[in-house]
Amino acid sequence: MIKLENVTKVYKGDSVALRDATVDIGKGEFVFLVGASGSGKSTFIRLLNREEVPEHGTIYVAGKDIGALGSWKVPYLRRNIGYIFQDFKLLDNKSVSENVAFALEVIGKPRHVVRKQVPAILELVGLSEKINSLPSELSGGEQQRVSIARAFVNRPLILLADEPTGNLDPQTSVGIMRLLDRINRTGTTVVMATHDRGIVDTMRRRVIELDRGVIVRDQARGVYE
C-alpha cells in the first residue's frame, strides 16, 4: 500500500529530515512511527500526503509513484488518504455534522451521499448524540473523534495520524486508540506518529523508529523502547 525507496528529504539550511528511508507497508497494517521530536516522524507523514516532496527517492502509494503525479492530480491522491491532526483542526463555526460534511462537500460529493454518510460515521465514532454541537461544546476526546470522523468519512485506503493523542489525557487516548484500531480492522492502513509509550506498548503493532531522519528500527509487534 505504501512503499518508500531510498527517500531523502532535506529542508532549507541543509537540515536532513529523512535520510535514505526504505519502507514497505502492506494493506491493512497498523504502523507506529516513534522517535524524539525532530526525528522526522511528521516529515514521513507529510511525504505520504504529498505535502512535501523528497529530494531523492521514490514514494509509492497504492502502487502509484506520487512524486510523478501532476499537481492537479494531488487532490485525487488525498481523497484516498485520511489525515488526523494533533490539534484536531475543527472549524469552530460549524457543528459536528457540518465539520464532517465539509470534507465531503469540498470534494463535490452529492447531497444525498453527504446526508447518508455523515450520520453513519458519527455513529461509528460514538457522537450520534452530538451532531449539532459546536466544537467548543465538546471535550478534547470528542473533538478528536470528530476529526477522525472527518478523516474517515470518505472511506480512505490510508489513515495518517500525527500525534492524535498528543493533546489528550491517557484515559481518553485509550478510547481514541480503540477507535483507530476498529477502523484499521475494516482494512484501512493506519500510520500513526506518536510519543505515547503506553499506547505503543499496549497495542503491540509494527513500530518504525526514526532517529535524526534515519530509520533505526522496524519491528513487527514492537514496543516503544
Added chain:
Amino acid sequence: MAISPLYALRETGQNLWRNLLLSLATIITIGVSLWLFGGFFLFNYAVDNATARWEGGIEFVVWMDPEASPEQDGAILEAISTSPDIRDHTYVDQDQAYEEFKEIFSDTPELVEVVSPDVMPPSYRVVPVDPDADVVEELASQFEGRPGVKTVVSANDTIRAIQKQADEISIVFFIGSIILLGAATLLILTNIVSAIRNRGREIEIMKVVGATNWFIRIPFMLEGIVQAVIGAVLAWGGLYVIDRKVISGLSDPDSLELMAGFEVSDSEFLSTSLLVLGIAIAVSVIGSSVAVTRYLDN
C-alpha cells in the same frame, strides 16, 4: 467533480460579509475609478461630436477695409473665386453687414444708433474645400495683409482653445482614473488576501481532504468579480447622470449655442458602459489571480 454553484455563491457571500467594510471600500473605489474612466470616454465623445459639427460648418471671414479701392476688392474676389481650395463664398456688403449688426445688437439700441452702414466693413465669408483646422488656417493666412484687407478671422483659434481645454480635462480624468484603478486592484488583492488569511484553517482542511485548487480558488475569485461588477454598476449609474444631466444639459438648444452637438449617442454610451464593465472584470481578475496565486497555492 465540478464546483456546485450554490456552494460557490454561499462561500462568496460569506467572504464578502466577513470583510464588509473592506468590501465596501473596494466597491466604492472601483465605482469612482470606473466612473472617472468612463467619464473620460464620454467627455471625449462629446467633444469630438461637437468639434466635428463646428469643423463641418467652418469658414473664415476676410474683412475688407471700407476704404478699399474697387481694384483691391476685385483682386481679392478673383483670388477667392479662382482658388481650388475654396468651395464657396458669400459677399456681405456694408448694408447687409449693418443689418447683421442690428440683429446681433438688437438688445442695445443705443449702440445701433451710433453706427451707420458706411463704417461697416464689407466681407467675404469663405468656405474651404477641406475643413481641417490646419488647412483652413493656412488658406486664411494667404489673405492676411493683402491690399484692401483689414483682417482675416477664422473659428480655428476658438475651436483649438476649446479642444486644448478639453484635452487637458480629459488627461486629468484619465490619469485620475488610472491611479484609482490601480488602487482598486490593490484593494481587491488586499481584500482577498485578508479573506484567505481569515479562512486559513478551512483552506488547510480543504487541501488535506482533497479539494481541487479550482474548488478552493473560485469563491475567492468570484468575490473580486462581484465587487468589481457592483462597482461597475455604481459607475454606470454615475455615467448615466453625466450623460443625461451634464452633457445633455450643456447641449440643450436653450443653452450655449457653441455647445450644440456636445452630446453622446446611445451607441457611444453603450460601448462606454461595456468598456467599463470589461475593465472592472479585468481589474478584478488581475487582483484576485495575483492574490490566490501568491497566497493560496503556497
